[in-house]
Amino acid sequence: MTNSPRQPCLGKVYLVGAGPGDPGLITLKGKALLEQADVVVYDTLVSPPILAMISEHAEKIHAGKRRGRHSKLQQETTRLLIEKAYTHAVVVRLKGGDPFIFGRGGEEMEDLIQGGVPVEVVPGITAGVAAPAYGGIPVTHRDYSSSVTFVTGHEAVGKYRPQVNWSAIAQGSDTIVIYMGIHNLSQIVERLQAGGLSSDTPIALIRWGTQPEQTELIGTLGTIVEQIQKTQIGAPAIALIGQIVNLHSILSHSRPSCL
Ligand SMILES: C[S@@+](CC[C@H](N)C(=O)[O-])C[C@H]1O[C@@H](n2cnc3c(N)ncnc32)[C@H](O)[C@@H]1O
Incomplete structure (x- = not known):
């Protein structure tokens, strides 16, 4: 083996669709992950009642983007997710609607895979x-x-x-x-x-x-x-x-x- 050993990756990132806002419209799988999460990195359009489902023990980080208000650049968000996955078991990337419909979910998933991080998508109901x-x-x-x-x-x-x-x-x-x-x-x-x-x-x-x-x-x-x-x-x-x-x-x- 000539490759240098990789750091062990402890956690997994779940790209979870929060749905369009009504808290009754998140999936059971998405809700269960919010309850188990160690870290949740969420977007601006995620509604307050959905945010209220997140475990009180979880670290909550706002990474949202609204037109003209980029609170974190995309690269920073990906870097953050990779860093958190190396130190926490359940990292949730929570996005409004469905992560793969105009939500940059595909791009983030690709970057995470390239960063050596296990990742899974949980679809949501799109707006x-x-x-x-x-x-x-x-x-x-x-x-x-x-x-x-x-x-x-x-x-x-x-x-x-x-x-x-x-x-x-x-x-x-x-x-x-x-x-x-x-x-x-x-x-x-x-x-x-x-x-x-x-x-x-x-x-x-x-x-x-x-x-x-x-x-x-x-x-x-x-x-x-x-x-x-x-x-x-x-x-x-x-x-x-x-x-x-x-x-x-x-x-x-x-x-x-x-x-
Ligand atoms: C970046 S896209 C994200 C779409 C999201 N991934 C989805 O599947 O619904 C943001 C846009 O989705 C639409 N949107 C998201 N939530 C909405 C809502 N609750 N009501 C109406 N439009 C919404 C708006 O057009 C908004 O500008």
């Missing part, structure tokens, strides 16, 4: 499905939508990433679910219309989905930008586009209650 559901909008429906696209409205700069082809999405998807889209919505709406969607296509914005403060704004591609300016609705919100939005007026009468 792009749950927020519409709590707003009375199913993302698929036999009469209105046979296809759904999850897309980011906030593309990273500086690094190679595939560009969003809004025109192809406009033509190819019955339902469009946009994450992180509120700040760029006027350009996105323009590009979708240039791709063939008419100005009377229904759109819903759902802010703080599944949480007591959930708010919804319903409009069309032609009206939504002005509505946003009037109501000042901000992040975090999911934008939902397609005929399924029309179901809001029927199905939202029977909305789920938050735990």
Whole structure:
């Protein structure tokens, strides 16, 4: 053997999806890990009732990122997780929604594996499905939508990433679910219309989905930008586009209650 011996790795990192906010929407596996955790490194969008599930003995570290407010850079977070895994048995990386849906879970998992750290993912319910559901909008429906696209409205700069082809999405998807889209919505709406969607296509914005403060704004591609300016609705919100939005007026009468 010519390789130098590696330090023993004692722990494991669990990438846990916290769900969209309602504490009833975390998985049983995710909750059990929060109760057993030695360290929990959590993101900004994890709701207070979910944070309250963390063992009182666990070290809690905020590593969240919100637009323009980077409390810890990604590399620092990965370094921290590796360091904690070498000294603790159960390290939970807690992320809003699902770790692999616009949550950088794949990137973090890759870095941890490269760092020699055992890692496992625990999926969560993504906001792009749950927020519409709590707003009375199913993302698929036999009469209105046979296809759904999850897309980011906030593309990273500086690094190679595939560009969003809004025109192809406009033509190819019955339902469009946009994450992180509120700040760029006027350009996105323009590009979708240039791709063939008419100005009377229904759109819903759902802010703080599944949480007591959930708010919804319903409009069309032609009206939504002005509505946003009037109501000042901000992040975090999911934008939902397609005929399924029309179901809001029927199905939202029977909305789920938050735990
Ligand atoms: C970095 S992405 C993380 C998505 C997350 N991994 C998921 O699966 O839901 C953050 C964006 O998700 C959306 N989001 C997350 N939680 C939300 C909620 N409770 N209500 C509405 N939108 C939410 C917003 O578009 C927000 O800007």
